[in-house]
Amino acid sequence: MDIIRNNLTAKIRGGQIPQGKVRVSGAKNASTRLLAAALISDEEVTLSNFPTQLVDAQYKIDFIRKSGGNITVDTDKEELTIDSGSITSSILEDYNYPIRTTYLLVPGLIKKTGIARIPYPGGCKIGDRGYDLHMMVWEKLGATITEKENYIEVSAPSGFTAGEIDFPISTIGGTENALISASIAVGETVIKNAYISPEVNSLIDFLKRLGVHIEVVGNSFIKVKGTKYLRGTLFPVIPDRIEAITWIVYGIISGGNITIEDVPFDMMEIPLIHLKHAGIEIYRNSNNVIISPECLVNGDIQPFELACGTHPGIISDMQPFYTLLGLHANGISRIFDYRYPERIKYCEELNKFYPKALDAKAGTIKIFGGKEIIPAEADSTDLRGSMAVVMAALLAKGESTINNVEMALRGYNNLEDKLKNLGVEFKVISNQ
Template sequence: MDRIRIRGGNRLNGEIQISGAKNAALPLMIASLLTDDTLTLRNVPRLADVTLLMRILGNHGVDISVDGKRLGTSGIQGDTMHLTARTIVDTTAPYETVSRMRASFWVLGPLLARCGEARVSLPGGCAIGTRPVDMHIQAFENLGANVEIDQGYVVAKAPKGLRGNKISFSKVSVGATHAALMSAVLARGETVIENAAREPEISDVAECLVKMGAHIEGIGSSTLHVQGRERLHSATHEVLPDRIEAGTYAMAVAMAGGDVHLLGARTDLVGSVIDVLDRAGVSTSPTNQGLRISRNGAGLKPVEVTTEPYPGFPTDMQAQLMALMTRAEGTSTITETIFENRFMHVQELARLGADIRLNGDSAAVYGVKRLRGAEVMATDLRASVSLVIAGLAAEGETTVHRVYHLDRGFERLEKKLGACGADIERLAS
């Protein structure tokens, strides 16, 4: 199993190209199931989750090809992917695939909408909480599907097709919004989705669906109006830049010090992160090409932050911020409201010398004068990168184990940081 070794103390200077958003690329790939024409996606990141989803979609009958690199193009530019679901050969997604990647559960909506039936394994729990699918099932039932749970599988049937209806979610859910949206575009009549998630990745998928012939109003708001179509057609769409990756590298620069230009970062997508960094005393400057982050000698100020659905501070940035605040001059408070069990990185940060005390869904982070390198273990995707951020400022050597978590969501992280001066390398098992 690969691991990453970091020798802390180096400042970061240079440029980092922000990749396409994983949380948009995965549902965009799944949207290919909605048409028998070809969907072309540009700026697809090279991630383990993308590779796994290619295999999963292939099992359903999706033919996938990826363009080769042209001479002279950068190795960190995203891929161009062509997905053609001419014929759906299997409407079942088995446990062995869904258990490996939760997002694969989202195939249920497109399969149900296009084929009138789907049988998809329940995803079960995960390292950061149970994340139930009851609201997904509610959406399918509201659209006229008969849904049963049979031996760990969600079995949904709508032999006469789905019918538009009102779907009102009791709380904001990105996954349930994806499920409702990708089902409603092929349902007869109008569907109104209330209390929909407003994350930019939802909007990116909706905009792609519109290019495919869907009629969707209210994109970017909490109420979506969808007029169903009999079929969708081919389209070409570029995956938006990854706001979580941009925020993560911004935290890395804030921790290590230096001056880095995040090329392709969209400031409109990371407003809450910029606000927190500004309060912490980090310099942030929008540019024509992205976002510049710098910290040159000044100490970090403590902050008080609560994770919230977009446009609030994202839960996927909580671990990175916690790592940064271990070096603040004072006490920070970070409250997690989205997922339970998302403080597992606390014990690993403590191995580096962090002083963090938990009280329910809140963490008090007492800034320390120094961190010291140690052997640490990643527990999930975002937790793993928080350990890398801490290692950039730790004295001596830090080794992060189980970096397969990192490969699920960060493209060539060690190369991007290394190009800016970090002493970081991947060690093969």
């Protein structure tokens, strides 16, 4: 399996109108967590609807294989089978893995070997992504942590023991780590101030399938009773709500005719309500959406104001696509994001396509809609912001260049083929 292609440039001929069908893949933020969680099982685990070509998943698969785990990948069926029975804690030659969720690999290694050596969390450069909360989780469960030059070493020779974990802030990653770690801890662990997103709910369902006893009280309190023997299971990855909103917005602002399949409506109620407030009526059945120019009730996208926050609202990963929507609206729109206020670097790149259309300050984006869009050369920033920049290039008539486009490719399973199926040419060139 190929690991990420680095130093890629996209040459994009803008103004192409997408036509056809596109299916939403399994969620990036669910699949990579489930893959790590599967390591605590004592039997084989099969994950269906798995985005097998997702770069972050490929990195994690590579690490697990180098640690002795057996993983079978079926790209045609989009299925993954994990057997972690032979996993080891040997020191690897290379710990350069640019993914954030390396900490989720710890519980499986602790259960099988009593010690875990994992790469330092990498990934997007959005503010300060420390790992102190993850260290707190392991320490509360009785482990010893040593920060080595190239990796983090977590030691619990007799396994984790139950404890109380009270997060000082609401954290998805910390909640996921606490859930998986507590699932193998002796006794009952209490998790306070947990963040229960759809992806975390999916992880809870998965752990229950393995045989873990989990009780959720309200929206932020979880009790986990660790289980010694965990069975295998066949478990489906939920569809990616961020990819779904990506295709919906692209269809609207491109004037295309797109059928988007496997849209997780139950996870997207409020994001879709905001589209309605912007004068957009989508046509849907139980699983699919049809986007066409007729979706615009008055022929225009109406300006809007919204605030990003936690689920069930508009999460920060969706912010760039609403920014794009505002750029095509008939008036001034505003987006507020005080959860990740520095997540605005992509706005500098979008301004190259929409000159002086974005006034972005920490926590606030003012959008002057209706500006002319022109082709440009731009750089990739964070993962979702980079996809917004790619979309701008797809819209601007003429040829645009996106440098380091691998950042956008990281978030989308099989992006190049999906665009091709919509009749959109998307050429990626390696500069190595």
